Amino acid sequence: MLSRTADSLYWLSRYVERADYLARVLDTATRLSSLPAAYAGTGNEWESALITAGCLEAFEEVYDVPTAETVTEFLVSSNRNPSSIRRCLEIARFNARAVRTALTAEMWETINGAWLELQGFKTKSLLSTDLPRFLDWVKEVSLRVDGSGHRTMLRNDAYWFSRLGIYIERAESTARILDVKYHFLLPDQSPVGGGLDYTQWTAILRAVSAATSYHWVYRESLKPWLVADLLILKEQMPRSLAACYGNIVANLDRLAEAYGRKGPSQRLARTIQTRLVNNRIENIFQAGLHEFVSDFIRDNAAVGDAIGKQYLA
Amino acid sequence: MRINIQHQITCAFDSPIPSLIQILRLTPRTYDGQFVRRWQIDVDIDAVLKAREDSFGNITHVLTLAGPFTELTIAVDGEVETQDTHGVVAGAQEPFPTRLYLRETPLTHPGAGLAAFAQDIAGEGSLLDRLHALLIGIHERVDVDTAATKAPAMSTAAEAFVLRRGVCQDLAHIFIACARSLGIPARYISGYMFGDADESRRDASHGWAEAFVDGLGWVGFDAANCICATDAYVRVSVGLDYFGAAPIRAVHNGAAAERRTIAVAVGAASVGQAQEQHQT
Amino acid sequence: MAFDEMYTAEGEIRPAYVGVAKWMAAVAPEQLERRRAEAELLYRRGGITFAVYGDTQGEERIIPHDIVPRVLSSDEWSRLAKGLEQRVRALNMFLADIYGPRNVLKAGIVPEDLIWRNPAFRPEMVGLRVPHGIFVHIAGIDIVRIDANEFYVLEDNARTPSGVSYMLGGREISIRLMSDLFATHRVAPIENYPDQLLDTLRSVAPRGANGDPVVALLTPGQFNSAYYEHSFLADKMGVELVEGRDLFVRDEVVYMRTTEGPRRVDVIYRRIDDDFLDPLTFRQDSALGVPGLFSAYAAGNVTLANAIGTGAADDKDIYSYVPEIIRFLLSEEPILKNVPTWRCREPKDLGYVLDHLAELVVKEVHGSGGYGMLVGPQASREEIATFAARVKARPEGYIAQPTLALSTCPTFVESGVAPRHVDLRPFVLSGANGIRIVPGGLTRVALRQGSLVVNSSQGGGTKDTWVIEC
Structure with missing residues (x-):
């Protein structure tokens, strides 16, 4: 297939996934900021949301103070944020239109339909009364796009590239949350069960839609190291780093098999996967959670680059 | 030579x-x-x-x-x-009828200004007289840039004419635009020129124009130097404008x-x- | 009074329209409106849109589709098809001639300056051999009708004619939304157009290509007004939809960049204008094209469809010579008539045109899409005066034709079903194995009452065109 087509499919997925993630980040920040300081902490949740979204610097070029209004506007619809939710969906649709022939009719209609619906949200109400409905809608769009792709696309390179986009983006998102919030997960940071930490742990789980899963996996009350374990190592949890890498490796292997050739991206991804599969959360804590996450973010970006060089250019 | x-x-x-x-x-x-x-x-x-x-x-x-x-x-x-033929080109490959060289190109579009200038300056004499009048008129009107850092011709004939300055390509384009507006087939030549005494002009790659004169054939006109082509000129390529002949x-x-x-x-x-x- | 394709002057229904009339009498207006809305929704959801030139918003619009079909009898069609085939054969021979031996010019059939000074003529193409001598692989010939017996050619489109996706989309609408009416007719199928197009393209592959030539469709990209059509056709043919940056030239061979490395391309169905194809040969500033493409083409390693420089056969000036060209090159009488045309560059014609502007349609020789034209009878005094000045300043840039009373067809409009003016663009494919035309074509309809301008960019709509046995 054309490299540009693969590139568009890959980024189409990444942008839809990113929009979904941003919606969750905003959801979480809204929730935390509505709690008394004793529960939510004195830190600025809105600033933390920007860091989690990876766009604090871009924000600071436009605004001075992160507040509910400025951050929401910036993350939802700002023209000056190259990856606001609105921009993400627009870029996704732009990519879809560029590769219509590689999409199924269902997938195209899903994305185009979402884009048409997006025109129906008026920026003003969207930032106030309509915000919860809008964020729910964004999450629903990602489900629809994901589902239509899963249900209708041929299992060939087009599908594999679009899946790779999802998992690379998702791995980055989960790692970012861990990067921003890791200090809440360190075992001896503060008295266990304090209201503040509990709220933060729940928030982390919510951001990766795993608040319920946690209990099914561990059948225990919230323990920070188990939250970390769930997000990093548990393959059952679809947003964990391990699950993302299981999928990245599987999709890269299918490509290598179909094309009869392996390259740097396969080798790199497998190295990362091995690190996740053969690891225990105790070891990660011992060596330093923060270092582990930083390394992961760097390596995940390297896999993205390798895929780009090997297939998309 | x-x-x-x-x-x-x-x-x-x-x-x-x-x-x-x-x-x-x-x-x-x-x-x-x-x-x-x-x-x-x-x-x-x-x-x-x-x-x-x-x-x-x-x-x-x-x-x-x-x-x-x-x-x-x-x-x-x-x-x-080379031999000095007083600018007249003979025995060269000519796959096109001369009237093709009346085509306008974006670089040689005369606009009202250049067309009026050409009418005015060329006068009423023989075809050769008119072309010479044009050659001198352009040379007097437009300053030649001999800056060492010469960029490929990017301005159009009309633009260079308004600026009243240009490199050799621009003067050739102005000449071509004027000639064509008078109904005389004209074309762009890219090549080299052996400049003897002039130390300021180190770069010998050069561009000039040719116009078609009935009875003589194609004749080289170098508006930048205000002469017809001599045996100091090496003709390399022909085009409707610089882009068509560019090295x-x-x-x-x-x-x-x-x-x-x-x-x-x-x-x-x-x-x-x-x-x-x-x-x- | 314009010729109506459904009713005779006496108010009787013509045989081809009997079924449509019966259906129209039976169907409730609300139902028509509902179907129209459904059709629009289908287009909108499918993204069957076009962008309008000069619209800086880049807004995507849909071309209104009128659900009432336009019907031609198979007799009418076979006459028309013969004429189309003859005309396209002549256009191809004409191009082979002007880029080759120039007999048409030597015999004085066409004035030389019309070629040498024609911006659409490409000197770079002279002497270049194109596979099977075919220049125009895809032609769109615009046909109008003014009475029961004659079809006139209004315009030849030999560059990159568009609209075929609307022809096929319209048929899809008929089948899905008008099944009650459709089922009562024996309509000649057109769905095989993409297959025929692919066959045509493969048949003109360069000699060096292997038995399974690779075809790609080259688009300027998604900001182009016809992008939907490009992606639609690529999809239906199962070929890659490429942009300039997906292709590169190495050692005079064209490749596309794929996830498995470079892949050779043999035939390019290009929907990019000549000017933009190759910045090393044509417009220097083109970012849409492929550097070096022309060198690969000249070396005979890739086929471009249509060939470069086909515009020299379809401007409105050359148009007026086509009947003479047919007689000279084919030694046949033209089957299809030309609309009488005054050439403003000829002083006698210019005088006539300037005296009769209020009655004539005046068009730019190199214009298209209904832009830059004057419809005399509908123009204000000021518009006529302004246009007269433009024509006087550059007479060679214009031609004029009588204002034709284009035929009308029943069309669903706000006030119900009413007659509206139509034209027809059949698509003619020329390949190594001959000429093929799917029955019918794209019917364009001027939705405004009395309007004669059917261009989609000027408020025109489309209709499905049925060729039926009756």
């Missing part, structure tokens, strides 16, 4: 480029007033150079290079024997900034006695 030409073109890029494709019109042909004794193009990177002839009768080479590389030098080395056509992609340095040395080995006749 026997003229030696060494022409070096170096393209340097700020960052390594993966590949490159260019079209070269760097090879002169032999005709009555010009005999190519030897001619060679070398590229300092492994490259395939395939010679073809374009529809105007120019010899072209497509240069394809696989990178990555950051610098490339094309070196032309040759020797040409190098390349794509300037924004990814890597390109600098081009051109160094040309032209030396007269000996003044030819024009003892040989070369009929083609």
Whole structure:
């Protein structure tokens, strides 16, 4: 297939996934900021949301103070944020239109339909009364796009590239949350069960839609190291780093098999996967959670680059 | 006159480029007033150079290079024997009827200003008189830039005319635009000129115009130097304008900034006695 | 009074329209409106849109589709098809001639300056051999009708004619939304157009290509007004939809960049104008094209469809010579008539045109899309005066034709079903194995009452065109 087509499919997925993630980040920040300081902490949740979204610097070029209004506007619809939710969906649709022939009719209609619906949200109400409905809608769009792709696309390179986009983006998102919030997960940071930490742990789980899963996996009350374990190592949890890498490796292997050739991206991804599969959360804590996450973010970006060089250019 | 030409073109890029494709019109042909004794193009990177002839009768080479590389030098080395024919070109390849050279191109669109100027300056004399009047009129009106850092002609004839200054390409374009607006077929010539005394003009690659005069044929007019072409001129390629005859056509992609340095040395080995006749 | 394709002057229904009339009498207006809305929704959801030139918003619009079909009898069609085939054969021979031996010019059939000074003529193409001597692989010939017996050619489109996706989309609408009416007719199928197009393209592959030539469709990209059509056709043919940056030339061979490395391309169905194809040969500033493409083409390593320089056969000036060209090159009488045309560059014609502007349609020789034209009878005094000045300043840029009373067809409009003016663009494919035309074509309809301008960019709509046995 054309490299540009693969590139568009890959980024189409990444942008839809990113929009979904941003919606969750905003959801979480809204929730935390509505709690008394004793529960939510004195830190600025809105600033933390920007860091989690990876766009604090871009924000600071436009605004001075992160507040509910400025951050929401910036993350939802700002023209000056190259990856606001609105921009993400627009870029996704732009990519879809560029590769219509590689999409199924269902997938195209899903994305185009979402884009048409997006025109129906008026920026003003969207930032106030309509915000919860809008964020729910964004999450629903990602489900629809994901589902239509899963249900209708041929299992060939087009599908594999679009899946790779999802998992690379998702791995980055989960790692970012861990990067921003890791200090809440360190075992001896503060008295266990304090209201503040509990709220933060729940928030982390919510951001990766795993608040319920946690209990099914561990059948225990919230323990920070188990939250970390769930997000990093548990393959059952679809947003964990391990699950993302299981999928990245599987999709890269299918490509290598179909094309009869392996390259740097396969080798790199497998190295990362091995690190996740053969690891225990105790070891990660011992060596330093923060270092582990930083390394992961760097390596995940390297896999993205390798895929780009090997297939998309 | 026997003229030696060494022409070096170096393209340097700020960052390594993966590949490159260019079209070269760097090879002169032999005709009555010009005999190519030897001619060679070398590229300092492994490259395939395939010679073809374009529809105007120019010899072209497509240069394809696989990178990555950051610098490339094309070196032309040759020797040409010329005769003074008072600018008249005879025995050259002429695949097109002369009326084709009345076509306007974006670079040679006269606009109202140039057309009026041409009417006014050319006067009423014979065709040759009118062309000479045009040659002098343009030379007087437009200053010639001899800045060493000469960029490829990018302004149109009309723009250069308004600015009242330009490089040799611009003056040639103005001449062509004027001639065509008067109904005289005209075309662009790219080549070399052996400049004897003038030290300020080191770069000998040159562009001028030809106009068609019934009874004589194509005649070279160099508005930058205000003369008809002489045996100091080596004709390399013909086009409707600079773009059609350009020594190098390349794509300037924004990814890597390109600098081009051109160094040309032209030396007269000996003044030819024009003892040989070369009929083609 | 314009010729109506459904009713005779006496108010009787013509045989081809009997079924449509019966259906129209039976169907409730609300139902028509509902179907129209459904059709629009289908287009909108499918992204069957076009962008309008000069619209800086880049807004995507849909071309209104009128659900009432336009019907031609198979007799009418076979006459028309013969004429189309003859005309396209002549256009191809004409191009082969002007880029080759120039007999047409030597014999004085066409004035030389019309070629040499024609901006659409490409000197670069002279002497270049194209596979099977075919220049125009895809032609769109605009046909109008003014009475029961004659079809007139209004315009030849030999560059990159568009609209075929609307022809096929319209048929899809008929089948899905008008099944009650459709089922009562024996309509000649057109769905095989993409297959025929692919066959045509493969048949003109360069000699060096292997038995399974690779075809790609080259688009300027998604900001182009016809992008939907490009992606639609690529999809239906199962070929890659490429942009300039997906292709590169190495050693005079064209490749596309794929996830498995470079892949050779043999035939390019290009929907990019000549000017933009190759910045090393044509417009220097083109970012849409492929550097070196022309060198690969000249070397005979890739086929471009249509060939470069086909515009020299379809401007409105050359148009007026086509009947003479047919007689000279084919030694046949033209089957299809030309609309009488005054050439403003000829002083006698210019005088007539300037005296009769209020009655004539004046068009730019190189204009298209209904831009830059004057419809005399509908123009104000000021518009006529302004246009007269433009024509006087540059007479060679214009031609004029009588204002034709284009035929009308029943069309669903706000006030119900009413007659509206139509034209027809059949698509003619020329390949190594002959000429093929799917029955019918794209019917364009001027939705505004009394309007004669059917261009989609000027408020025109489309209709499905049925060729039926009756």
